[in-house]
Amino acid sequence: MSAAAEAVTDALRELHTRFAGLRDGQLADYIPQLALAEPDAFRLALISMDGHRYSTGDADVPFTMQSVSKPFVYALALSVLGLDEVGRWVNAEPSGEAFNAISLEPATGRPDNAMVNAGAIVTTALIPDTPDAPGFDRILDCLSRFAGRQLDVDEQVYASEAVTGDRNRALAYLIRSAGPLPVDPVAAMETYFRQCALRVTTLDLAAMAATLAHGGVNPLTGVEVVPEPVAAQVLAVMATCGMYDASGDWLLRVGLPAKSGVSGGLIASGPARFGLATYSPLLDPTGTSVRGRAAFGALSERLGLHLM
Ligand code: DON
Numbered sequence: 001m002s003a004a005a006e007a008v009t010d011a012l013r014e015l016h017t018r019f020a021g022l023r024d025g026q027l028a029d030y031i032p033q034l035a036l037a038e039p040d041a042f043r044l045a046l047i048s049m050d051g052h053r054y055s056t057g058d059a060d061v062p063f064t065m066q067s068v069s070k071p072f073v074y075a076l077a078l079s080v081l082g083l084d085e086v087g088r089w090v091n092a093e094p095s096g097e098a099f100n101a102i103s104l105e106p107a108t109g110r111p112d113n114a115m116v117n118a119g120a121i122v123t124t125a126l127i128p129d130t131p132d133a134p135g136f137d138r139i140l141d142c143l144s145r146f147a148g149r150q151l152d153v154d155e156q157v158y159a160s161e162a163v164t165g166d167r168n169r170a171l172a173y174l175i176r177s178a179g180p181l182p183v184d185p186v187a188a189m190e191t192y193f194r195q196c197a198l199r200v201t202t203l204d205l206a207a208m209a210a211t212l213a214h215g216g217v218n219p220l221t222g223v224e225v226v227p228e229p230v231a232a233q234v235l236a237v238m239a240t241c242g243m244y245d246a247s248g249d250w251l252l253r254v255g256l257p258a259k260s261g262v263s264g265g266l267i268a269s270g271p272a273r274f275g276l277a278t279y280s281p282l283l284d285p286t287g288t289s290v291r292g293r294a295a296f297g298a299l300s301e302r303l304g305l306h307l308m
Contacts, residue, residue: 025282066261109178210275255306266292
């Protein structure tokens with residue numbers, strides 16, 4: 001093993017030991033199935049640009065993506081429609097608000113960015129059905145290419161959110177009442193809830209983050225998933241908006257484009273260097289994994305990963 005590989009292996013092991021005992025935070029329970037997660041679960045994975053995989057914990061046990069899906073669907077929308085067209089529907093400014101806030105421009109109803117729920121619902125709705133594939137199948141196919149293997153939907157988590165997701169549904173109707181929702185809210189929400197319920201492992205998330213870091217080419221499969229400029233655009237929006245109302249603090253302390261999800265998944269990309277992912281379901285009030293946040297901060301400091 002090279003010295004660099006040994007340093008990564010040691011760092012992941014040490015972080016796992018150091019933060020496994022951290023018991024702060026709460027399980028997400030507004031989606032009832034997510035409250036069934038194992039609170040002590042803690043998994044870390046890193047994938048380098050040459051496709052080396054490093055992990056600790058059960059990095060191949062699945063969980064649902066939730067908001068970690070948002071940057072990848074945004075990447076698909078940018079690939080299909082281009083930055084200017086997507087920007088007509090979804091802005092790219094930090095909202096400084098919670099993930100489920102009504103972060104819409106007052107005059108137009110255009111969501112502030114594609115990382116908050118309002119913007120992600122519009123982004124999802126921008127993926128048109130084609131004669132060959134409904135919008136959701138295109139999302140599934142694209143996110144599977146990011147992961148480097150075929151993903152599937154956790155039907156129980158999907159059903160759980162479909163029953164309880166009235167706030168998101170309300171956002172979809174509010175957006176449509178102002179204009180910027182290209183499809184029927186019912187159809188948009190079904191696709192959005194399915195995308196959030198896509199099942200991944202911690203290693204899958206590391207591969208997805210690594211693909212963005214690698215200019216859109218999956219370092220495990222060699223497949224170009226999105227063009228290089230799109231990968232850069234997505235990383236820019238993750239850097240400014242990916243952690244919602246904690247985005248500024250995250251960029252200050254950790255210094256990497258990142259995205260959190262309420263199932264406990266968390267990713268960050270080190271451009272041209274690595275994709276990093278953690279899973280641990282106890283969350284802070286912004287919907288970010290507590291152990292994940294601690295591990296990313298410590299790893300960034302230890303390996304000098306801060307981009308600025
Ligand atoms: O739309 C929702 O509320 C969930 N499916 C996803 C939210 C989420 O993951 C927020 N991120 N930390």
